[in-house]
Ligand SMILES: NC(=O)C1=CN([C@@H]2O[C@H](COP(=O)(O)OP(=O)(O)OC[C@H]3O[C@@H](n4cnc5c(N)ncnc54)[C@H](O)[C@@H]3O)[C@@H](O)[C@H]2O)C=CC1
């Protein structure tokens with residue numbers, strides 16, 4: 001199939017959250033938002049009920065992935081996936097967990113089979129999925145697993161990046177308790193994360209010599225060991241290895257002073273030692289237009305930078321901006337060199 005006829009595959013996400021809302025709102029404003037063709041893998045009846053609740057006139061058409069592009073201009077293409085879902089905005093329904101997972105699996109398989117150009121995920125309720133036996137901390141880790149299922153032998157180490165117009169960040173440790181961070185922060189993990197980040201910024205984002213700025217772990221980047229040892233024993237030695245490999249590795253820098261506008265001019269991506277260290281500045285600066293993109297996979301995956309926002313589901317108040325940015329970025333990344 002010609003590449004321009006292949007659509008993006010969008011997952012259902014948590015049915016009680018705002019995923020359905022932002023998908024419907026984005027499709028409704030597809031021209032103004034400059035959106036590429038996409039299809040949703042979900043229960044069409046459920047999506048129609050959410051559209052009605054939101055007062056949106058969205059014609060829905062059940063399709064196969066290959067036909068999505070040809071109907072996208074006139075109707076929202078849905079590939080029926082999973083079981084029928086109740087429309088209960090804001091109310092967790094444990095029974096929907098299997099459909100949420102099936103939708104993610106099916107979208108990745110579409111990519112592997114050349115039926116989709118990239119995967120865009122809607123937000124999931126992580127705790128709800130854990131309750132149903134889901135063993136991965138989040139999409140990022142689950143997608144790494146699915147990559148090994150569908151691309152045997154391909155290198156698949158998922159790295160989370162939140163990319164906004166004025167700040168891109170990567171957390172080295174991701175979804176773990178803060179108490180576990182020091183033990184999880186190894187030289188190998190820093191090296192692997194940095195190498196994948198540098199490689200993907202070159203090949204996918206078109207930055208020929210990416211500048212990677214690393215946060216310290218401790219206040220003042222450890223103040224020469226007075227406020228913690230990890231900068232001296234783990235981070236700095238890793239950065240020396242990266243520099244010897246030709247990677248422009250800056251730091252470790254005190255995290256509290258590296259996100260103001262002038263400081264941000266000195267690097268292309270900031271690597272934090274734990275989730276909130278870099279996701280707080282990234283979402284504070286660019287909540288509406290930043291995109292969560294998984295590096296290190298053999299396929300393209302993006303997502304809005306926000307979660308399920310239960311309080312907004314079904315109200316029409318959720319903003320589709322970050323989701324729209326995720327769709328545009330996925331389409332651009334699926335065509336290497338386009339960004
Ligand atoms: N990629 C994913 O699947 C993600 C899933 N989550 C999950 O989402 C759930 C809720 O997490 P929270 O930390 O509360 O974050 P959240 O992003 O759902 O909400 C944080 C705040 O931002 C607002 N907000 C979020 N999206 C918005 C939008 N599109 N338009 C307007 N306002 C918006 C919410 O109303 C709330 O005030 C958790 O279960 C978490 O695991 C969180 C982040 C990413």
Ligand SMILES: NCC(=O)COP(=O)(O)O
Pocket residue numbers: 137138139140141279292303
């Ligand atoms: N805070 C970002 C986040 O939780 C995204 O996780 P993932 O589900 O994309 O792995």
